[in-house]
Structures are given as structure tokens and as C-alpha cells.
Amino acid sequence: MNLTSKETISALLLADIMSVSKRTIESWRKNGKVKSLENGRYLLSGLAKFPQIQAMLETKWExxxxxxxxxxxxxxxxxxxxxxxxxxxxxxxxxxxxxxxxxxxxxxxxxxxxxxxxxxxxxxxxxxxxxxxxxxxxxxxxxxxxxxxxxxxxxxxxxxxxxxxxxxxxxxxxxxxxxxxxxxxxxxxxxxxxxxxxxxxxxxxxxxxxxxxxxxxxxxxxxxxxxxxxxxxxxxxxxxxxxxxxxxxxxxxVLTVKDALKKGILYDSDCPESQGQIYPEQKKKVLSMVPPGGCWVNLPDDIQKEYMKKSYFMGGGKTGMARRLSYDSPSLTLTCAPAQKQTERCHPKETRPLNIREYARIQTFPDEWEFVGSISSQYKQIGNAVPVNxxxxxxxxxxxxxxxxxxxxx
Structure with missing residues (x-):
């Protein structure tokens, strides 16, 4: 997403930039703090009052x-x-x-x-x-x-x-x-x-x-x-x-999962094939029902109860559970294991955990940087790293x- 004053961004991306929820952006829209276009997107020139947006519009990065x-x-x-x-x-x-x-x-x-x-x-x-x-x-x-x-x-x-x-x-x-x-x-x-x-x-x-x-x-x-x-x-x-x-x-x-996995601003080719963990059949069946950017709350209620067990009654967000990433948003923070129940990072389109090279790209490692050890050790090494960029x-x-x-x- 190129941040120039004529560009527009989604409510979800605005929420990420402002470190608030999409619900907060919606309340800002209702009370007039921000104005959306007819398509629900936001013109950046109308958001320059926010320091985060202004800094990106006036950046000396180059x-x-x-x-x-x-x-x-x-x-x-x-x-x-x-x-x-x-x-x-x-x-x-x-x-x-x-x-x-x-x-x-x-x-x-x-x-x-x-x-x-x-x-x-x-x-x-x-x-x-x-x-x-x-x-x-x-x-x-x-x-x-x-x-x-x-x-x-x-x-x-x-x-x-x-x-x-x-x-x-x-x-x-x-x-x-x-x-x-x-x-x-x-x-x-x-x-x-x-x-x-x-x-x-x-x-x-x-x-x-x-x-x-x-x-x-x-x-x-x-x-x-x-x-x-x-x-x-x-x-x-x-x-x-x-x-x-x-x-x-x-x-x-602001770069998204698509920028990491597809040819574009970060990499000059699509993400190469690599090893990765796989879901058990039952888990795969559940996650296949989750839309891009969604999590357990998007599942039918009976499946929510079965999948979440005691956590279903505990309240709170727990949006890392049964989480599928979206091509249109930045990834959630990568953890040391993409297939664990509390910290799932499912591929945006395919029903599987992110593989090793996808993990590395979201951390902005070069494709030629190879990792040594078991698959779980490689995930841990990547998940613990400071993003290269x-x-x-x-x-x-x-x-x-x-x-x-x-x-x-x-």
C-alpha cells in the first residue's frame, strides 16, 4: 500500500497503523473523527492529522x-x-x-x-x-x-x-x-x-x-x-x-502478507517451496471453515465450543486461536510454532501452517538465508529473530x- 496523499487504505489497515481495533475505527467514523469514502476506504489526505500517518507521508526514509x-x-x-x-x-x-x-x-x-x-x-x-x-x-x-x-x-x-x-x-x-x-x-x-x-x-x-x-x-x-x-x-x-x-x-x-509471499516490493519472485508442519485432519477440517483474516469466532457455534473447549467460556479475544492470515493485512507477530492452538498462523488461502520460507519472508530474511536443524528448531529460530528490515x-x-x-x- 503506497502511502501518498491521494491513496486510500482499508479500515483494517488504518486500525493496524493506529494500534486500535477495527471496531474503534468504526466508532471514529460514526462520530465524525474520520471520514470514509463510499467504498468504506479512507483517503490518506484526510488522515494527516494523525502523527503516524503524517510521519509516513513526510518520511525521509529514502x-x-x-x-x-x-x-x-x-x-x-x-x-x-x-x-x-x-x-x-x-x-x-x-x-x-x-x-x-x-x-x-x-x-x-x-x-x-x-x-x-x-x-x-x-x-x-x-x-x-x-x-x-x-x-x-x-x-x-x-x-x-x-x-x-x-x-x-x-x-x-x-x-x-x-x-x-x-x-x-x-x-x-x-x-x-x-x-x-x-x-x-x-x-x-x-x-x-x-x-x-x-x-x-x-x-x-x-x-x-x-x-x-x-x-x-x-x-x-x-x-x-x-x-x-x-x-x-x-x-x-x-x-x-x-x-x-x-x-x-x-x-x-505498510506491507502485507501478500508483499511477503508474492513477487513485489520485498522479493522479486513468489515464495519458494519449503518444508513445514501440517495439520491433523480434524484440525484441517475446522480451519478450512475460517475465512482470510478470521479466527475461531467465525466458526459455527457448535464447532467453536468443540474446538475451544474451556476457553470458549473464558471470554476475551483469543484471536490467535484458529487464526488464518489475510493477504491484505500484515501478519500477526510470528511465534516459535505456527501450528499450536494458541498461536496458529494459517496460510491465507491454503489450509496449512505457514512453511519455513514463508515464515522467514514475513521476518524479511533473504531467500538465500538457510536455516539448520529440525523443522521445529527452524521455526523457533525464525520466530525468535528481530525482523531483518x-x-x-x-x-x-x-x-x-x-x-x-x-x-x-x-
Missing amino acids: LEQKIKPIKTYNSIELFAGAGGLAIGLEKAGFNTIALNEIDKNACATLRKNRPNWNVLEGDIRNIDFTQYKNIDFLSGGFPCQAFSYAGNKLGFEDTRGTLFFEFARAIREIKPKVFLGENVRGLLSHDKGKTLKAIKAVIQELGYTLIEPRVLKAIFYKVPQKRERLFLVCIRNDLVKNANFEWPEPFNK LAHAMAIKLIALLNNIETSKK
């Missing part, structure tokens, strides 16, 4: 794509997974010195696709990072566990025993100019905000200034998926006065930040 490193910036990535963040950093111009990951299949995936990368396989607790002192940049999607708050000082020692402690230890040993922490949106409210408070205290103790954390929605960064990720950008205190970080501009289009958008602005620091130093 200018940002031209940002290149003015020198070689060496980087290290922790908790690297199957390489979503790493590919984005590489595309922006970072020179990867080392990547740490404990999952053997994810490590095999990294080595298969980038034999020249230095993959440090194993537990982060066993790695001495002092050999990488003064590297330009460090990144990692550290797992978010609760801290003990043993001393209630919310400092470095209070995080001991968690993987964030190891992330912080690597920062202390390397002292990079800039580091990036990446996590789920839930970190903002985890343990009633105590976890983030502890993380902020440790960042300060390490001698870094934290840019106010921000949740980025992948649909704004050339990703056909409603995934959200929290990013923490931190600059070493002695360099802050020379730094000027800006968050990435949005892409000027979101990572690339962030990486470009991190290159701009390092360029700014470098220029100011001179």
Missing part, C-alpha cells in the same frame, strides 16, 4: 538509506540467534567481529550462511570479553528475567545470576562507544517496572547515557508483520556531548550516530 559508515565500525553481538539483527547490522555497514549464541542449531545457521563470521558457540558466562576492549559497538537481545533485588540498590551486583548481568559484564569489559539492547515490549512493565528500573541503574553505573527507550512497530519499517520490539540505545558518557541519536524514519508503505532501519541510525561521534572527535 535519504536515510544513503547513510554509510565513514570508517570501519567493528561490532559484537550477544544472544545472536539465527541472525536477524546481525544481517541488518551487516547491511548497514557494521563489521562483525564476533557473535555469541548458545543454541547449537542457530550457531550452525550463522556459520552456514556466513562462514567468515566468528561464531562463539556456548554459554556467555564462559566468555572473556576483555580481548575485545574498545570495540565500537555491542548489541544483544538479552532474555528478560526478574532480578532478586538482593541489596535493593538496583545496581550491577543485584542482577547477578541473570543473563542481563552477563550482558552488562560484557559492556564493562569491552567499553564500546555505543551499545544496543533489544527486548520484548513487556520489559517496560515487567515486575511492575522494577526490572527496567534496575537495568537503567546498571547502565548508569557502567558509565553510559541511555536514550529514552522506545518500542518500534515493525509494520512502519518495511516489515509485513505486527511485531513490536523495545530498543535501548546507550552512549558512553565521555562521548555523549558529541552524539545526536535520532530514531529511524518510517517507510512510506527493522534491524536494518535501526542499524542505519546507529551508523549515523557513530559517524557523528567520529566527526565531532576530529
